[in-house]
Amino acid sequence: MKLGIYGGTFNPPHLGHLAAARFALDALELDELWFVPAATPPHKVLPADGPTPEQRMAMVELAADGLLLPGRVKVSDLELSRPGKSYTADTLEQLHARYPDAELWFLMGTDMFLTLQNWREPEVITRLAGICTFARTQSDSGEMLSIQAEYLQKTFGARTCVLQLPHIVDVSSTRLRELLAKGEGREYLSPAVYGHIIRNRLYGVDYDLRHLPDRELRACSYSMIRAKRIAHIQGTEQEAVQLARRWGADEESARRAAILHDCTKYLDMDEQLQLCAKYGIVLDELEQQAVKLLHSKTGACVARDVYGVSDAVYEAIFWHTTGKADMTLLEKILYIADYMEPTRDFPGVERLRELAYQDLDAAVCLGCEMSIQEMKERGLPVHPNTVKARDWLRKSNGKEP
Numbered sequence: 001m002k003l004g005i006y007g008g009t010f011n012p013p014h015l016g017h018l019a020a021a022r023f024a025l026d027a028l029e030l031d032e033l034w035f036v037p038a039a040t041p042p043h044k045v046l047p048a049d050g051p052t053p054e055q056r057m058a059m060v061e062l063a064a065d066g067l068l069l070p071g072r073v074k075v076s077d078l079e080l081s082r083p084g085k086s087y088t089a090d091t092l093e094q095l096h097a098r099y100p101d102a103e104l105w106f107l108m109g110t111d112m113f114l115t116l117q118n119w120r121e122p123e124v125i126t127r128l129a130g131i132c133t134f135a136r137t138q139s140d141s142g143e144m145l146s147i148q149a150e151y152l153q154k155t156f157g158a159r160t161c162v163l164q165l166p167h168i169v170d171v172s173s174t175r176l177r178e179l180l181a182k183g184e185g186r187e188y189l190s191p192a193v194y195g196h197i198i199r200n201r202l203y204g205v206d207y208d209l210r211h212l213p214d215r216e217l218r219a220c221s222y223s224m225i226r227a228k229r230i231a232h233i234q235g236t237e238q239e240a241v242q243l244a245r246r247w248g249a250d251e252e253s254a255r256r257a258a259i260l261h262d263c264t265k266y267l268d269m270d271e272q273l274q275l276c277a278k279y280g281i282v283l284d285e286l287e288q289q290a291v292k293l294l295h296s297k298t299g300a301c302v303a304r305d306v307y308g309v310s311d312a313v314y315e316a317i318f319w320h321t322t323g324k325a326d327m328t329l330l331e332k333i334l335y336i337a338d339y340m341e342p343t344r345d346f347p348g349v350e351r352l353r354e355l356a357y358q359d360l361d362a363a364v365c366l367g368c369e370m371s372i373q374e375m376k377e378r379g380l381p382v383h384p385n386t387v388k389a390r391d392w393l394r395k396s397n398g399k400e401p
């Protein structure tokens with residue numbers, strides 16, 4: 001196995017780190033790339049009021065997940081779970097002991113590469129891993145890197161590889177922290193990392209979560225879910241706003257409901273139940289067993305309590321999974337937008353898409369019917385509210401349930 005190790009303080013992780021990691025993965029033909037956040041970087045003092053190592057780790061996990069290469073890109077807590085300073089030689093010793101046959105490559109930008117001889121036990125580092133470096137700024141000269149590569153080869157017998165990144169993101173975490181404190185710099189962050197920073201009020205970023213602009217609300221939402229779901233949230237937002245325009249509902253409410261509708265989707269059963277207890281959500285028998293049915297209820301509570309959404313938006317999120325009898329316009333819009341947004345692909349979705357713009361009630365009714373059939377085919381219990389929603393819509397359409 002060829003394993004790339006990308007160590008860093010990541011305070012915070014930025015697009016420069018991600019661009020380098022993405023390129024190195026293919027350029028070095030790595031089987032896996034591991035980000036290894038340092039608990040206590042050996043060579044620099046961290047600002048006292050900054051995030052904890054666990055918060056930096058959480059941000060690196062969001063950034064790494066955003067590369068959408070699960071299985072190939074991982075985040076390791078090796079240094080967080082080791083006491084004392086996070087020396088690279090110790091990390092490589094641990095990795096070598098665990099994977100004796102792996103070919104290790106340690107990745108680093110120019111600044112680190114040029115000072116490698118001053119690290120603790122550079123001879124151990126260069127014995128255990130190849131050193132892969134890349135320029136961080138346009139002004140980092142290739143010649144300078146080649147001279148240092150030659151020096152490391154001669155002095156330590158190091159294996160080195162100098163990569164030419166096709167796209168240099170000229171930013172450092174230090175500069176980014178300065179920008180963030182002034183309300184700037186989000187363009188250097190993945191939206192999910194930016195959302196994590198907003199939610200945790202890091203680096204002097206101080207938004208009122210109950211009155212966030214749309215862009216910041218999106219970032220918060222994306223920081224609460226897995227990156228692979230972001231396209232679905234974006235599709236639902238786009239569809240919900242178009243449907244609101246078509247049917248005369250409040251566009252901003254549709255947008256906010258869509259942005260937040262899955263914000264608790266990735267919580268496990270215990271976390272869901274804790275939120276249910278916190279917000280006094282009473283669960284029926286089916287809901288007590290089906291974790292999938294809980295996120296709409298807990299998500300609605302979080303959206304209202306933390307992000308200050310209106311009661312109408314709260315209700316739309318609350319009912320978006322099962323539907324119910326006598327739904328409001330906004331509830332119908334979120335239900336059907338979630339069902340047939342552009343990334344959805346299943347037999348019958350085109351019919352739903354057409355119908356949603358011709359006859360909203362008929363589309364919601366068909367959506368409920370399709371859900372009921374699917375649950376039956378999979379041998380799963382159908383929630384009574386979905387049956388009630390379908391029957392209500394049939395009746396109001398003049399058809400008997």
Ligand SMILES: Nc1ncnc2c1ncn2[C@@H]1O[C@H](COP(=O)(O)OP(=O)(O)OP(=O)(O)O)[C@@H](O)[C@H]1O
Nearest residue numbers: 008009010016020108109112136169171172173174
């Ligand atoms: N913009 C960038 N492009 C490519 N590599 C980078 C970039 N920024 C940092 N690196 C490299 O990523 C690794 C981890 O860097 P680190 O977490 O310290 O971020 P940083 O931006 O260098 O922070 P600081 O401002 O504290 O120097 C180092 O090897 C560093 O050289």
Ligand SMILES: O=C(O)c1ccc[n+]([C@@H]2O[C@H](COP(=O)([O-])O)[C@@H](O)[C@H]2O)c1
Nearest residue numbers: 007008009038042043087088089119120
């Ligand atoms: O082990 C050392 O002596 C040593 C000295 C300087 C830097 N490092 C590692 O180099 C990586 C990049 O550091 P930094 O400050 O750019 O985040 C990070 O994993 C550090 O722990 C390691």
